[in-house]
Amino acid sequence: MTEAPPIVTEALSKSYGSVRALTDLSLTVERGEIFGFLGPNGAGKTTTARLLLGLMRPTSGSARIFGTDVHAEGPAARRSVSYQPSADALYESTRVAAYLRAFARMGGVPVHRTDELIERLDLDTSRRIKALSTGNRQKVAIVRALQADVPLYLLDEPTRGLDPLVQQEFGRILAEYRDEGRTIFLSTHILSEAEHLCDRVGLLREGRLVAVERVDVLTESRVRRFHARFAGPTPTDDDLAGATVVSRIDGAISFEVTGSVDRVIKTLARFEVTDLTVDEPSLEDAFLRYYDQQAAT
């Protein structure tokens, strides 16, 4: 394995006729990180993954996996990668164990941890794939991808359909892979998922990479909107110092908090709260607010 970064793209673009699916993507993913590729459906995440795997030819620009051009030397580049597609890529009539074995053989790369992954994700390998629930099918796809002993994993919407406990275990597995020096490129449209799983995230909007930032930096500057209803007295603006009060209507207050919510929660605990909801900002809002703050300072 070379010292080159796992993924480097330079002005990578893809158009379908007049439609630009991806525009000038320049990105470097470092070794030993979990990189979240965030964006709404249709933003160009899957197109990027396909370009990285040589499943599509770029209209312009280049992509390299560990220094190897994915289009000029596709098989050599893919020897370092394991891919989990977003769509079901399963053989319905095959039993899970046979499916995993078949891909282990066909993959042309060594496999590892198969039994461990099966056990930790609680996957029944004796069943036929067509009999599995959506979540279990996703587990099969995850095990198939992660059983490859390679330095880079491309995972497209990997937690789709997984229950929360399995998502947590999946997160622990990814963290272990990262700690072993492996790199994970994970595409998702769920901000909270990226927050929990990733070290760094890139936001893709309409085929353009609009921001790349560390997750801890984003989290610190993240704005949450609280809606609290009180039975008796309501907190004053002074009580809610650090928060921005948006409205007060008949014993209900809406306010926004940037960064840690610890202080606000302790304040609210001193009052009789009858209802409390917290809105998570949309992906774009989170990023745009962050960049607005950066611009303002």
Place this chain on the structure above:
Amino acid sequence: MTIHLLLHTLRHRRLAMFWFTVGLFILALLVMALWPSSRDLDLDAFLETMPEAARAAFLGRGFDSPAIEQSAFLQYLGSQLTTWLPILAAYFGMWAGGGTIARAYGRHTLDALLAQPITRERFLLTRLSAVALGAAIIVAGSMVGLLLGVAAWAGDTPIAARDIVLVHVQLLLFGLAAAAISAVVATVLLEPGRTYGVSALIVVAMYVFYLVAEVVEPLEWLGYVSLFRYWRPLEQFATGEFAWTEAVVLAATAVVATGLAVVLFRRRDIVT
């Protein structure tokens, strides 16, 4: 890796191949089993009532040669083989050749397969090799059925085992040419419904071309673009001579179409 992909492909087609093989074996046996009860029918008189195009369709190319006109057995065998064998071979070719790519695309498994460290060329050639192996097994089923049937029921009008084998070599080449053409269609269209639809259209068009070319002299050239022109079981049985030219044309069609499929597939974006 290539051998695992080959075995994987064969494993996934094993049930269909098994039933195809058993079906052709039984059909070949049945054809011969029915011969004793058909031999007293005046097939020649019946054929005389048919228009030339229908006779060409019914008996195949060479139906008007003296050897065949004088042999009720060859007429019977020709009518059976010409009617169903090339149609089944073309159907198998469409299903298997187009399926090399279209089935995987339709199941969303093509991404996962092509994300492996394998070139597109090797992927497609491996899949088509599996088709060729499967076709050989299926054709062997028909061949064994016909050999056993001839031994059991042909009576005093046997045909040489060599001729039966060579007719099935022609059949294999016919199926492979159809499969390769369908693979070309699949590389362009990817989607299974459209792939099988267009492939079927091509087969039907070739059959119509073949019939038209047989009866409309100015349009004889149309026959040359039809695979059906190059399937000549009757001449093999009547003369014992292998139709080398036709076999070469079928083999060349398979090779050229495979090459074209590889070139097209190499540049094809896999978009879902």
